[in-house]
Amino acid sequence: MRSSSVSPYDLQDWAKRAGFELTEETLPPLAGYLGLLIQWNRVMNLVGTRTAEDTFFTLVVDSLHLGRFLREDVEYSAAPCCWDLGSGAGLPGLPLRMIWQEGDYWMVEAREKRALFLSTVLAKYPLPGTHVFRGRAEAFMAGPPARTADLIVSRAFMPWPGVLELVKGNLNPNGVVVLLLRERLQESPDWEQAAQNWRIAGQYTYTASRTQRYLYALTAQDAL
Numbered sequence: 001m002r003s004s005s006v007s008p009y010d011l012q013d014w015a016k017r018a019g020f021e022l023t024e025e026t027l028p029p030l031a032g033y034l035g036l037l038i039q040w041n042r043v044m045n046l047v048g049t050r051t052a053e054d055t056f057f058t059l060v061v062d063s064l065h066l067g068r069f070l071r072e073d074v075e076y077s078a079a080p081c082c083w084d085l086g087s088g089a090g091l092p093g094l095p096l097r098m099i100w101q102e103g104d105y106w107m108v109e110a111r112e113k114r115a116l117f118l119s120t121v122l123a124k125y126p127l128p129g130t131h132v133f134r135g136r137a138e139a140f141m142a143g144p145p146a147r148t149a150d151l152i153v154s155r156a157f158m159p160w161p162g163v164l165e166l167v168k169g170n171l172n173p174n175g176v177v178v179l180l181l182r183e184r185l186q187e188s189p190d191w192e193q194a195a196q197n198w199r200i201a202g203q204y205t206y207t208a209s210r211t212q213r214y215l216y217a218l219t220a221q222d223a224l
């Protein structure tokens with residue numbers, strides 16, 4: 001496969017334009033990830049973007065905002081067990097783990113080739129406490145052993161009411177679900193019903209690629 005290299009210098013420049021400063025340690029793995037993503041994307045369908053720069057500003061930037069949100073606005077237990085359901089090409093998980101390495105983080109992906117891509121990136125750029133589960137989220141959660149999480153993140157996995165329904169029995173007390181959305185949760189016709197069981201514990205808004213985006217941290221109202 002034709003290689004596709006990304007310059008750490010360009011990457012830092014893009015990050016600054018997006019309002020972030022990446023550490024020296026973050027630049028090589030993130031540049032390497034973007035290079036592999038562009039390379040693999042030529043032969044299999046991983047993401048809709050074609051260049052590293054477009055991928056950064058359209059997709060990776062969400063992980064950087066998510067890292068900031070988790071650090072500054074979200075309360076979660078020490079050493080959280082985190083799940084990233086329907087990780088696809090590693091978004092938000094892989095860039096997130098390059099800048100935020102709390103606890104254990106499971107990227108759960110049903111499609112074999114996508115899971116192979118995730119494992120390949122991790123083999124080349126190991127990230128602490130970061131794992132891939134190849135299979136369906138339902139099987140991952142059911143076990144054995146049955147699993148529970150402290151923090152669940154999900155982007156474009158399934159419509160958010162379905163995510164909440166899917167995970168409601170697998171969240172530890174004080175557990176948090178973080179949704180990455182392109183709509184305001186409170187304006188959704190589904191929110192009124194969801195609000196009977198879920199509370200917005202934190203929210204964060206930003207613009208990327210000319211679209212307004214939203215991060216919501218939800219906690220269960222009571223034991224669900």
Ligand SMILES: C[S@@+](CC[C@H](N)C(=O)[O-])C[C@H]1O[C@@H](n2cnc3c(N)ncnc32)[C@H](O)[C@@H]1O
Nearest residue numbers: 086087088091108109110111136137155156157
């Ligand atoms: C639209 S993609 C989004 C990928 C990534 N989260 C992103 O934002 O770019 C949805 C991903 O979820 C995976 N998926 C769908 N249903 C799943 C399930 N039940 N368990 C695990 N993965 C699933 C698909 O294979 C696909 O890679």
